[in-house]
Amino acid sequence: MLESQNIEYKESWRSEYLKWVCGFANAQGGTIYIGIDDAGRVVGVKEIKKLMDDIPNQIQSGLGIIADVNRRTKDGLDYIEIKVNPSTYPVSYHGEYHYRSGSTKQQLQGSALTEFIREKTGYLWDAIPVDNIGVNDLDRNSIDIFRREAIRKKRMEKEDLDITNEELLDHLDLLVDGKLKRAAVMLFYHKPGRLVTGCYVKVGKFGKGSDLQYQDTLEGSLFSIADRVIDLIYTKYLKAAITYEHDVRVETYPFPREGVREAVYNALGHNNYAASIPIQIRIEDDAMYISNSCILPKNWTVETLMQPHKSEPFNPSIANAFYRAGYIEAWGRGIQKICEACRELGTADPEYTVMGNDLTVKFTAFENAKVSDFKIPKYQFDTLDDTLDKKILIVLKEKPTITQNEMAVHFGVSVPSIKRTMKKLLESGFITRKGGRRFGYWEVK
Numbered sequence: 001m002l003e004s005q006n007i008e009y010k011e012s013w014r015s016e017y018l019k020w021v022c023g024f025a026n027a028q029g030g031t032i033y034i035g036i037d038d039a040g041r042v043v044g045v046k047e048i049k050k051l052m053d054d055i056p057n058q059i060q061s062g063l064g065i066i067a068d069v070n071r072r073t074k075d076g077l078d079y080i081e082i083k084v085n086p087s088t089y090p091v092s093y094h095g096e097y098h099y100r101s102g103s104t105k106q107q108l109q110g111s112a113l114t115e116f117i118r119e120k121t122g123y124l125w126d127a128i129p130v131d132n133i134g135v136n137d138l139d140r141n142s143i144d145i146f147r148r149e150a151i152r153k154k155r156m157e158k159e160d161l162d163i164t165n166e167e168l169l170d171h172l173d174l175l176v177d178g179k180l181k182r183a184a185v186m187l188f189y190h191k192p193g194r195l196v197t198g199c200y201v202k203v204g205k206f207g208k209g210s211d212l213q214y215q216d217t218l219e220g221s222l223f224s225i226a227d228r229v230i231d232l233i234y235t236k237y238l239k240a241a242i243t244y245e246h247d248v249r250v251e252t253y254p255f256p257r258e259g260v261r262e263a264v265y266n267a268l269g270h271n272n273y274a275a276s277i278p279i280q281i282r283i284e285d286d287a288m289y290i291s292n293s294c295i296l297p298k299n300w301t302v303e304t305l306m307q308p309h310k311s312e313p314f315n316p317s318i319a320n321a322f323y324r325a326g327y328i329e330a331w332g333r334g335i336q337k338i339c340e341a342c343r344e345l346g347t348a349d350p351e352y353t354v355m356g357n358d359l360t361v362k363f364t365a366f367e368n369a370k371v372s373d374f375k376i377p378k379y380q381f382d383t384l385d386d387t388l389d390k391k392i393l394i395v396l397k398e399k400p401t402i403t404q405n406e407m408a409v410h411f412g413v414s415v416p417s418i419k420r421t422m423k424k425l426l427e428s429g430f431i432t433r434k435g436g437r438r439f440g441y442w443e444v445k
Contacts, residue, residue, distance in 0.1 A: 056069045150326065203218070
């Protein structure tokens with residue numbers, strides 16, 4: 001019997017063949033024979049007793065399903081039969097979704113994956129319930145960032161946020177049948193990469209061509225990344241041109257901060273995380289490129305993006321939380337705001353390019369703000385403690401007069417922890433104190 005929609009032959013067992021098991025489970029089910037060649041001839045299996053124990057365990061631990069694994073014999077040769085039933089729920093292998101079509105296995109991506117998950121579950125990709133991670137496992141700082149930004153941007157009232165975390169998540173429609181949606185984990189869990197490979201942001205400074213001068217990787221919840229990424233770009237990767245107007249110091253950066261912020265937040269909110277590819281920000285002297293995996297709505301083109309259009313978020317649950325935090329718009333005005341920011345700075349409109357499922361926006365540097373003597377920073381953010389050091393630097397940059405007691409309340413840590421960290425930052429030269437204790441302020445180097 002030849003290979004078909006429901007039959008696959010393998011001469012020996014390899015762990016990667018779990019992809020084929022996954023493909024059968026996501027399609028009509030089928031049978032994999034181990035110890036039979038492509039022509040259908042039995043060639044036998046070595047160490048069959050061990051495999052009879054290993055294969056069921058690998059299927060259950062790697063795919064979360066149970067398959068019948070049977071020992072068969074023909075002409076004195078042993079082989080293995082793996083019978084896979086069709087699953088009523090999407091089955092993934094290390095975050096990848098495979099599907100049996102004809103006599104081949106395909107990895108589902110893009111719109112095909114979206115439609116497959118919708119047909120199997122009735123949910124969009126970011127709305128699928130997640131097991132083994134609960135509300136109490138979420139990162140408190142990430143939830144605090146959301147509360148702070150929602151009030152600051154006046155997208156929610158303070159009294160509406162004075163509720164428990166579980167009530168807040170339910171209010172944001174991030175719970176389904178008492179379980180967290182995948183979006184909730186990505187937005188608020190400290191290590192979403194355990195669930196979704198590629199859920200992080202890479203930032204790199206490039207010289208000519210492939211000359212990568214230095215780089216950073218930002219990991220953590222989406223709210224944690226969003227809270228850090230813009231300050232990282234504008235403190236470490238860019239230098240402002242300094243001018244004076246009536247003795248007032250004016251700093252002008254080569255790329256519009258509000259435009260870049262909008263583009264980065266759009267990438268975080270609308271990225272196709274199922275592609276397992278991180279968002280990438282490439283910064284050069286003359287241009288900045290922000291790239292993410294993207295599946296545009298049907299019949300949309302680059303021209304559609306540049307014109308007034310309605311909002312059709314790829315990740316509605318993530319987009320709703322980002323909107324409530326004031327990070328993105330709900331009326332499809334994001335690109336219009338980016339263009340306005342570029343024109344206000346005096347540089348060209350952003351250029352959008354779509355190649356396959358990759359969307360890239362290019363910002364052209366404002367010539368009068370380019371600083372030719374910008375050198376690689378001597379310090380590296382990567383040497384700092386992600387949980388507190390970086391956050392203190394960012395807060396001091398935004399509010400130089402904040403007190404240590406206020407920071408302790410803001411971060412939910414003890415005053416001695418703040419004092420120890422501030423002492424380390426002072427001794428390392430990251431910050432200095434200007435003025436006295438009562439009327440002074442902190443300066444971030």
